[in-house]
Amino acid sequence: MNRKETTARIIDYGVVAVIRMKDTDRLLKVIEAVREGGVKCIEITMTVPGAVEIIRQLSGIVPKDVLIGAGTVINEETAQKVMDAGATFVVGPVLNTKMIAACTNRDTPVLPGCYTPTEISTAWNAGADIIKVFPATTLGPKYFKDLRGPFPDIRLMPTGGVTIDNVGEWIAAGACAVGIGSDLLDKKAIDDGRYEILTERAARMVTNVRKARSA
Template identity: 40%
Template sequence: MRREEVLKSIIDAGVVAVVRGDSKEQGLKIVDAVSKGGIKIMELTMTVPNPVELIKEVAEKYNGTDVIVGAGTVLDTETARACILAGAQFIVSPSLDVETLKLCNKYKVLVMPGVMTVKDAITAFEYGVDVVKIFPANLYGPSVISSFKGPLPQGDFMPTGGVTVENLHEWINAGAVVVGTGGSLTKGAKTGDYDAVEKEARRFMDAYREAKGIK
């Protein structure tokens, strides 16, 4: 899938599942549960044991479906390249690393770096970033979107960190083009309750459609 197609799919989906886990096996179960619940964009983080193997397995399993697999918590170019070769269709970082942006541009892969300042956001846009990740979003609250859009009205932003079913509409109403959610979505996995993860994914998608006025 081309970079622009991945971007459109992510924005159309509206919600990105940030998948963390204590093992690769748990990561796989979370992906399955989240997918069944209706969230189709998977950010598989480098904090999961054997994360590149997890990306490869999920990418192969869901090849030809509407599930899009990406890599999260990518800190450097070596990791980004390994994830891309394993099948990641987008890269997410917690901070801004220019060399990682260059690497992703070289491979024509969508990259969403984390920023905390307008200066970092401007740098990201200068390197062709389409969507900037605001992280950790819970340190700011939804009003940060309008604060960023004051000097950067052309910017598209994805808040991640502290996004819940209950406050999702606040982020969408504030102007977020997509939201990322992890702990709130996958908390059931800690006790092995993957049905709860599936139900929470469904609640997230219902909340997103309601916030967007989609019937």
């Protein structure tokens, strides 16, 4: 897929699962569980030791409908490494125009982290495919509604503070997709090996996104 097609797939899926795990065996079970529930967009953060190699391994073995991306990418050099490893999209916690250029030059979707209207506008004009609004916890869905006025065409994705229960509010406020971590990836369920709980939570998440989109 090219950059445009991958971006469309991210938006269609609607949910990006943000995963911070270094145990590849358990990670595969987590991915399989959430995929069964309908979550097929996976972000492996660079805060995980050996994240680049994990992305390389996953890219060669996950089902073709699963997108493996890299998160917490803060500079151009790291972006190049994760793309070399097979990352199909790149997410950052901050705005870095060189990182954006590195990704667009390689036809890879890039989702830089932004907080203010100025940052959002700068990132979009630099070529960002989706703007990761972060941390969304302190902003809330109303902030998205306010942004839709001056930025009706910019694709926004909140990360931080998104839950299964409130995801509908974010979608209704104008989010094209959402990033979610702990509320989807229940730590106790993973520790206990109860992956069916992750499948159930993923299914609820996807259902709530679809309901909000069709409302």
